[in-house]
Amino acid sequence: MGGGLLYMNGQVHRSVRGHLRTNKLMSMRIVVTGGSGKAGRAVVSELGQAGHDILVVDRVRPKDGIPFLLTDLTDYGQTVDAFYGADAIVHLSAIPAPRIYPDAVTFRNNMLSDYNVFQAARQSGIKNIVWASSETVLGLPFDTTPPYVPLDEEYPGRPESAYSLGKYLSEKMAEQYCRWDPDLKIFGLRFSNVMEPEDYERFPSFDLDPTIRKWNLWCYIDVRDAACAVRLAVESPLKGAEVFVIANSDSVMDRSTSDLMAECFPTVPFQREVGEHEALMSTGKAKQMLGFEPRHSWRNR
Numbered sequence: 001m002g003g004g005l006l007y008m009n010g011q012v013h014r015s016v017r018g019h020l021r022t023n024k025l026m027s028m029r030i031v032v033t034g035g036s037g038k039a040g041r042a043v044v045s046e047l048g049q050a051g052h053d054i055l056v057v058d059r060v061r062p063k064d065g066i067p068f069l070l071t072d073l074t075d076y077g078q079t080v081d082a083f084y085g086a087d088a089i090v091h092l093s094a095i096p097a098p099r100i101y102p103d104a105v106t107f108r109n110n111m112l113s114d115y116n117v118f119q120a121a122r123q124s125g126i127k128n129i130v131w132a133s134s135e136t137v138l139g140l141p142f143d144t145t146p147p148y149v150p151l152d153e154e155y156p157g158r159p160e161s162a163y164s165l166g167k168y169l170s171e172k173m174a175e176q177y178c179r180w181d182p183d184l185k186i187f188g189l190r191f192s193n194v195m196e197p198e199d200y201e202r203f204p205s206f207d208l209d210p211t212i213r214k215w216n217l218w219c220y221i222d223v224r225d226a227a228c229a230v231r232l233a234v235e236s237p238l239k240g241a242e243v244f245v246i247a248n249s250d251s252v253m254d255r256s257t258s259d260l261m262a263e264c265f266p267t268v269p270f271q272r273e274v275g276e277h278e279a280l281m282s283t284g285k286a287k288q289m290l291g292f293e294p295r296h297s298w299r300n301r
């Protein structure tokens, strides 16, 4: 990559490093894997607006004229080639949920891609990787009750599907890569269920039955807030392998959070008092280490 060209509003612009003239060091050439997907499109927009040069790497062509390379990340040679010249990798490509494909297909695609991305970055000398882990590592769909609420990063992962097992193992793999190289950063973002603004139309129907969304304790992440979290993570000067829960601050429900817990998970202890509609996934670590604070809510869409 390195052409430094970013399409915006149908016109080609030299990617606006000028946006960041006050802090030019922050402008990076960033490969966004999965940049054609739901989260990826918002991330490309967020990073582009922040003045970074973007290359989308995906096996699907992006719709809006962003520079891209059609790449299958399960192929190591393609992955190395796609990363040439990059300063940072935002790795979002994956089969994004359990049971879209047979388990072995999901596991193979996601695990092999994660390995190829971490290894190709290492071989290319790229020290800055942000990747999409998943809320599922927290134990979704909670057929086994969670240890406490609000959920956080403090208890060991509890993958309950082949999809989640892949995310969990990649979190562990990241720890080993960072142990091998103390200068490396691999930040895994445990996104809650990603929502675009048009998804909010169906939120009021969730209130009819608390069991519809109990599988993730009624949490979500607005795609624009997810993109902001990615930007903060990739711009962070911190090093090492870390995981962060990334969710919105409110639930998807009108019923109070404590009322929902009393009905669906009456034995699960609260670590602290929660607000009336407070989300049961805590983003305290992301706030403290990355400065992340979700700004959107389906309530004021």
Ligand SMILES: NC(=O)c1ccc[n+]([C@@H]2O[C@H](COP(=O)([O-])OP(=O)(O)OC[C@H]3O[C@@H](n4cnc5c(N)ncnc54)[C@H](O)[C@@H]3O)[C@@H](O)[C@H]2O)c1
Pocket (backbone or CB within 6 Å): 033, 034, 035, 036, 037, 038, 039, 040, 057, 058, 059, 060, 071, 072, 073, 074, 091, 092, 093, 094, 095, 096, 097, 109, 113, 132, 133, 134, 135, 190, 191, 192, 193, 194, 195
């Ligand atoms: N959508 C959610 O609710 C959610 C929640 C938690 C975590 N995540 C994670 O966030 C990331 C993005 O999810 P999304 O909702 O945008 O998914 P998406 O399906 O909309 O986008 C994923 C993209 O990855 C690409 N891709 C998949 N396998 C590939 C491969 N082998 N080589 C190249 N490209 C490949 C697809 O073509 C697609 O464009 C994923 O890692 C997913 O597991 C998503």
